[in-house]
Amino acid sequence: MRQVDPLVCAPRQASTLLVREVRVLDPRAHIDGAHDVLIRDGFIAEIAPAGTLPERDDQETITGRGGLCVMPAFFDPHVHLRTPGQEHKEDLDSGTRAAAAGGFAGVIAMPNTDPVLDSAPLLRSLRDSAAREARVPVGFLPAVTRGLQGEQLTEMAELRQEGALGFTDDGRPVQSAGMLRKALQYQRLCGGVISLHEEDRTLSRGGSMHEGVVSASLGITGIPTIAESTMVARDAAIAGYEDARVHFQHLSCAASVPAIEHAKSAGWRVSCEVSPHHLLLTDEEVRSMDTRMKMYPPLAGEPDRLALIDGLRSGTIDCIATDHAPHARDEKEVPFEQAPMGTTGLETSFAALHTGLVLTGVLDLGVLVHRLTEGAALFGLEPAMIATGRQADLVLVDLDESWVAGEHGWESRSENCCFAGRTLQGRVLLTVAAGGVAHRDPSLTPAETP
Amino acid sequence: MRHLLSIEDLDRGSIERIVAQAERFAEVSDREIKKVPALRGRMVLNLFYEASTRTRSSFELAAKRLSADVVNFAASGSSVEKGESLKDTVLTLSAHKPDAIVLRTPWAGASELVAGWCSAAIVNAGDGKHEHPTQALLDVYTLHQRLGKIDGASIWIVGDVAHSRVARSNILAFRRMGASVTVAGPPTLIPRGIESLGCDVRYTLEELASADIVYALRMQRERMSEPWVPSLREYASWYQINGRRLRPGQVLMHPGPVNRGVELSGEVVDSPQAVITAQVEAGVVVRMAVLYELLAGGGGADARALRAAPEPVRMSGDAVSGSRAA
Numbered sequence: 001m002r003q004v005d006p007l008v009c010a011p012r013q014a015s016t017l018l019v020r021e022v023r024v025l026d027p028r029a030h031i032d033g034a035h036d037v038l039i040r041d042g043f044i045a046e047i048a049p050a051g052t053l054p055e056r057d058d059q060e061t062i063t064g065r066g067g068l069c070v071m072p073a074f075f076d077p078h079v080h081l082r083t084p085g086q087e088h089k090e091d092l093d094s095g096t097r098a099a100a101a102g103g104f105a106g107v108i109a110m111p112n113t114d115p116v117l118d119s120a121p122l123l124r125s126l127r128d129s130a131a132r133e134a135r136v137p138v139g140f141l142p143a144v145t146r147g148l149q150g151e152q153l154t155e156m157a158e159l160r161q162e163g164a165l166g167f168t169d170d171g172r173p174v175q176s177a178g179m180l181r182k183a184l185q186y187q188r189l190c191g192g193v194i195s196l197h198e199e200d201r202t203l204s205r206g207g208s209m210h211e212g213v214v215s216a217s218l219g220i221t222g223i224p225t226i227a228e229s230t231m232v233a234r235d236a237a238i239a240g241y242e243d244a245r246v247h248f249q250h251l252s253c254a255a256s257v258p259a260i261e262h263a264k265s266a267g268w269r270v271s272c273e274v275s276p277h278h279l280l281l282t283d284e285e286v287r288s289m290d291t292r293m294k295m296y297p298p299l300a301g302e303p304d305r306l307a308l309i310d311g312l313r314s315g316t317i318d319c320i321a322t323d324h325a326p327h328a329r330d331e332k333e334v335p336f337e338q339a340p341m342g343t344t345g346l347e348t349s350f351a352a353l354h355t356g357l358v359l360t361g362v363l364d365l366g367v368l369v370h371r372l373t374e375g376a377a378l379f380g381l382e383p384a385m386i387a388t389g390r391q392a393d394l395v396l397v398d399l400d401e402s403w404v405a406g407e408h409g410w411e412s413r414s415e416n417c418c419f420a421g422r423t424l425q426g427r428v429l430l431t432v433a434a435g436g437v438a439h440r441d442p443s444l445t446p447a448e449t450p
Numbered sequence: 451m452r453h454l455l456s457i458e459d460l461d462r463g464s465i466e467r468i469v470a471q472a473e474r475f476a477e478v479s480d481r482e483i484k485k486v487p488a489l490r491g492r493m494v495l496n497l498f499y500e501a502s503t504r505t506r507s508s509f510e511l512a513a514k515r516l517s518a519d520v521v522n523f524a525a526s527g528s529s530v531e532k533g534e535s536l537k538d539t540v541l542t543l544s545a546h547k548p549d550a551i552v553l554r555t556p557w558a559g560a561s562e563l564v565a566g567w568c569s570a571a572i573v574n575a576g577d578g579k580h581e582h583p584t585q586a587l588l589d590v591y592t593l594h595q596r597l598g599k600i601d602g603a604s605i606w607i608v609g610d611v612a613h614s615r616v617a618r619s620n621i622l623a624f625r626r627m628g629a630s631v632t633v634a635g636p637p638t639l640i641p642r643g644i645e646s647l648g649c650d651v652r653y654t655l656e657e658l659a660s661a662d663i664v665y666a667l668r669m670q671r672e673r674m675s676e677p678w679v680p681s682l683r684e685y686a687s688w689y690q691i692n693g694r695r696l697r698p699g700q701v702l703m704h705p706g707p708v709n710r711g712v713e714l715s716g717e718v719v720d721s722p723q724a725v726i727t728a729q730v731e732a733g734v735v736v737r738m739a740v741l742y743e744l745l746a747g748g749g750g751a752d753a754r755a756l757r758a759a760p761e762p763v764r765m766s767g768d769a770v771s772g773s774r775a776a
Contacts, residue, residue, distance in 0.1 A: 205676075216643035219579035219618050220558050224642075289559030333537055335557030337578060 004163045007106060007137035007381065008130040009096070012436030014042030015392060021050045021064035022396070025071050026386040027366040028373075037070055039392045042435020047388055062430070062444070067400030072384035073105030073393040073431060077195075077375035078170070078249055078273060078321035079346065081107075081138070083126065085114030090326040090413045092126075095346075096135040097439070098324070098412035102346040103395035105136050105384060105433035106376055107324075111143045112171035118143040118154045120162045127163055136433040139165040139379065141195055144183050148172050153183055157190040165379045166193035170249060171296075173199045173231060180235060184244035193271075193379055195247040198231035198256075199296070208337045210283040210298040218289065220337060223298055229255035236260070240268035247378055248272035250323050252297035254307030261316050271378045273321035274308050276349045277418050280356040281305075285418070291332045291339035292418045295325065312371055313363060319374040322349045326414030343418040348405050350397065351424035359425060365399075396430035396444075403427050451743050453572040455561050457583045457622040465626060469591050471739035472732070478515070479735060489518035492745050495548035495570070497539070499525040499555040504706060504730060505575050505584075509552045512737035518745075521546070536560065537567055544568040549745050553577075571744040582615040585705055586623035588736040592729050593663065596701060601628035604660055607649075608689060609667030609713050610639045612678070616705045617667055621647045632661070635689060638678045654688070658695055665703045666691045666713045682712050693717045701725055 017039045024035040024047065034050035038059075046053060055061045062068075081095035090098075099107045109126075111117035117126065123142055130138045142159045144167040146152045156167060167183065174180040174196065183194055204227040209215050211222025232248055236259055239246040248260065251274050263270045277295065282302050285293040293299060311317040325342025332339050350372065357363040376383040384393035406420035431439040451464065478486055494513040498506055506522065513520045523543060525531075530539060536555070543551070550571040553561050558580035565572040576582040593600050605624050611617045611633045621644075624631050631649040633640060645651055658664065669685065679685045692715035696702060702714075702724040710716050718724060 211642055213643035213646035216641040217618065217647055218558055219581070219615055221579075222642065289562065330535065330537075333563075334535065335555065335560040335563060335578075337557050 004161075006139045006163045006165045008127050008163075009134040009137040009434055010130075010132055012135075012434065012438065014435045015432055015437050016040050016059045017432075018053055018055065018059055018061045019064070019070055019396060020053060020055070020061060023064070023069040024386055025069055025366060025369060027370045028072070028383060028385050029387050031386060032366065034064070037386065037394075039432065042392055044386065044388055044390050044392050044394075047386065062396065067398050068429075069397050069399050070386065071103075071369050071395050071397060072373050072386055073395045073433060074103045074350065074372040075106040075374075075376040075381075075383065076104050076322050076324070076346065076349075077108045077247070077319065077379055079107045079109055079324040080112070080326065080342070081109040082326060083113060083129065084122075088328050088413070089331075092130050092133040092138065093135070094411065094413040095324070095326070096133070096138060098344070098346040098410065100135045100431045100433060100439035101411045101428060102348065103350050103397065103428040103431050104346060105393040105395070105431060105438065106139070106381070107136065107346075108139045108141055108165060108375075108379065110168060110170040111141060112148060116143050116147050118146050118148075120155060120158045123159055123162045123164060135438045136431070139163075139381075141166050141168045141170070143167065144169045144174055144194060145179065150175055150179055153186060156183070156186055156192065160190040160192050164192055166195055166247070168195035168197065168249070170195065170197045173197055173201065175201060177234060177238060181238050181242060184239060184242040184246070187244050193245050193247050195249055196235055197249050198228045198235065200227045200231050203227035203230070207298075208294060209286050210300045212283055212301050214283045214286055218287070220286075225253035225255050225300060225304065228253055228297055229259055232256045233259040236263035236268055236270050239263070239270055240266055243269065245269040250275050250278065250297055250321065251308060251311070251317060252278045253300045253304040257307050257311040257316055260311070264316065271318040273319050273375065274312055274317045275321055275323045276345055276352050277343055278308055279305065279312065279320075280352055281418060286336075289336040291334065291336055292343055292416050292420065294336060294339050294341055295323070295343050295418070296341040309357065309362060313367060318371070318378055320349065320353070320371045321375060322346050324412075326412050327416050328414060329416075332416045342416065344410070344412050344414055344416055347410060347412065348417055348419040348424065350428060351403070351405070351426040352419045352422070354399065354426035355424045392432045392435050394432050395428055398427050398429055399425070401425065401427040453561070453565050454583055454740055454744065455565060455572060455574045456581050457586050457619045457626070460583075460623075460626065462626050465587065465590060465623065468587055468736065468739045468743060469594055471742060472591050472735040475515075475735040475738040475742075485515050485517055487517045488742055489513070489516035489549075489745055492518045492549040493547065494518045494520050494741060495543055495546070495551045496520065496522045497525075497543065497551055497553050498523070498575075499530070500576070502554055502576075504733070505554065508730070508733040509573075509575060509737050511734050512741055515734070516738055516741060518549075518741070521548070536564070540564050540567050544570065550741060573740060573744065576615055579613055579615050579618075581619045583619050583623075584733070584737055584740055585616050586619035587740065588729060588732040589620055589665070589703060589705075590623050590627055591736050592703070592725055592732045593701070595728070595732070596725055600624065603629045603662040605629045605631050605663040605665060606658055606661040607631060607633045607665045607667060608655065608658075608691060609635050610669050610678070611635055611644060611667065612639045612641045613670045614667050618647070620665065621649050625649070634658070635667075636679050636685065655695055659697050661700060663701045663703065664691055664696060668705060668707065669709055669712050686712055689713070690715055691718055693721075696721075696723060698723075703729060706730065
């Protein structure tokens with residue numbers, strides 16, 4: 001029933017660019033080796049053995065050194081761009097700049113804005129804005145229920161015609177099983193993935209962090225992992241019964257992983273994501289009561305973190321999503337229990353995961369790239385690929401370069417990043433999105449004007 | 451010691467130093483003129499975001515006995531109700547250059563945050579359900595006075611541990627002083643993972659007789675957003691410390707204010723085993739010791755700290771004995 005391209009971005013000049021003698025890594029294209037890649041007019045024109053494509057005066061050439069690596073650009077199915085209504089935290093321009101700086105050539109924005117994205121006119125106007133402001137293509141997931149109130153379905157069919165990729169009440173669970181069932185039944189008419197924030201609020205109520213020894217010693221009310229895992233199990237069963245397509249957002253605990261395994265082995269159409277912070281950090285980080293470590297779902301225990309890594313490696317967890325959740329400095333500069341939930345993630349996700357999982361030998365770089373790009377496929381879009389004839393959606397990374405996160409500020413309007421101040425290895429130097437340069441690191445020698 | 455934010459920051463030596471200092475100030479409290487000039491010209495700001503009578507007045511009295519100027523700032527009826535943030539309130543009040551800020555808030559970690567925003571010494575007078583370090587210090591002082599030593603004692607903390615900052619600070623402080631600690635209460639009010647603080651957990655009072663000290667917690671109905679026990683009647687029947695449960699020789703403590711007939715029966719509150727009023731008394735001298743430690747550099751009271759104020763009129767002679775004679 002889809003009528004329009006679900007992804008929109010501002011027009012950008014199509015790139016012509018030769019990247020010579022670099023490692024090219026794309027698990028989908030089964031490439032990992034030294035190559036030359038020629039981009040012409042926004043498309044990948046040629047992939048040739050390293051050093052074989054000639055430099056020409058009428059095109060920019062970047063020549064490989066050290067750890068340079070070309071990979072398909074990443075896709076993030078879960079970001080908060082805060083527009084409309086909370087532009088002091090982020091807007092379409094700053095949010096997509098942050099995405100481009102992190103190597104993303106596509107993001108999906110959540111509807112918990114003010115007003116809530118729950119009607120076709122609002123979606124149209126947001127897409128119009130994105131067509132002027134977005135540096136990388138943006139897709140939208142409007143709300144499942146009006147105003148995220150959990151009481152009445154949005155006009156899902158009309159929203160789909162206007163380009164909705166799917167639906168979510170993210171930030172809140174669809175608490176009523178009956179309401180979720182109706183949405184999943186209605187999906188047969190309109191399609192679109194239903195993306196679920198899983199939280200039983202009768203279990204999580206009043207909590208600000210993971211329930212465990214750290215919450216006990218801090219005297220902060222804990223959120224038990226069963227608040228998530230019981231809802232994952234419940235909703236997977238409902239999806240299975242209705243043969244519906246659901247996506248589970250930001251898995252955070254070990255107990256949710258077998259629920260997904262069970263659903264997949266039963267043939268139910270489920271997928272799920274995990275966020276970098278849940279793969280790299282635990283509730284021990286909260287001991288300092290640093291509000292950048294406050295997010296929903298909360299950072300859990302070390303066994304949870306290890307189970308999530310195993311799930312990501314095995315493919316039980318399909319993809320990585322940052323849940324980029326910007327908040328203004330003064331909103332986060334309050335006591336922990338008062339602070340809003342969320343961390344930014346777009347600008348640090350690759351570097352943090354490369355540093356924390358790949359360089360430590362826990363995860364293969366190819367698997368990481370696959371999981372950072374798979375989000376597109378889950379929402380019915382073609383994942384980026386380094387292949388002749390494909391539109392250029394690629395990222396050039398220096399895998400050797402170390403940098404301190406946030407040292408030189410952020411592209412995002414907000415600075416509430418849980419990795420701020422950490423030394424990360426792996427830096428995005430260039431992002432080509434939808435055929436045009438969306439991000440270029442200042443260190444990269446600028447194009448010599450022909 | 452720069453701030454007093456958490457018992458976690460104190461080792462046994464620091465706790466003993468504060469207790470010893472408080473003992474010296476206790477002598478002062480027995481004099482006719484109870485004031486010493488140790489902190490003359492210094493300013494102590496009491497910044498309270500929660501209703502408090504005893505803690506606030508105890509800090510106020512402590513500061514006044516040290517001759518400090520005291521400003522009380524209660525969040526209700528102030529700029530806070532007009533939407534001022536904690537940070538802005540602290541920055542504004544810091545313009546008056548307080549030497550110490552005594553802070554009580556309903557939020558864990560608030561005192562640590564405030565310590566980063568201003569140059570005053572911060573005393574945590576209760577941050578949410580996290581800690582209440584001066585309560586723990588005054589309880590250690592009280593036990594020290596009553597028993598001589600805490601080493602090896604068995605202390606049971608009974609009741610609503612989940613909502614209690616007193617429980618957290620006291621588990622840490624009693625453990626530091628060499629006691630063994632057991633927390634007991636209804637399972638809904640014992641937080642998962644509390645044993646990581648080094649205590650045992652019991653859900654009944656069957657073994658209460660093994661305790662040397664019974665520390666009853668207040669049922670903090672004001673902090674409870676939902677019913678945590680079926681009824682106060684059932685709570686009392688299982689967990690109330692009463693004449694039937696309190697064994698002769700056990701010391702009974704409570705941080706106040708007491709819910710008579712709930713966590714304690716009237717007869718035990720009034721019994722000589724209860725040291726509840728001694729705890730209140732200890733509050734002033736221990737807080738004097740804390741303020742003195744923070745603002746006068748610690749290291750034990752010098753003669754100046756114990757000299758009476760105003761300065762004795764006598765031209766010569768020992769100032770301390772002089773004040774006693776006055």
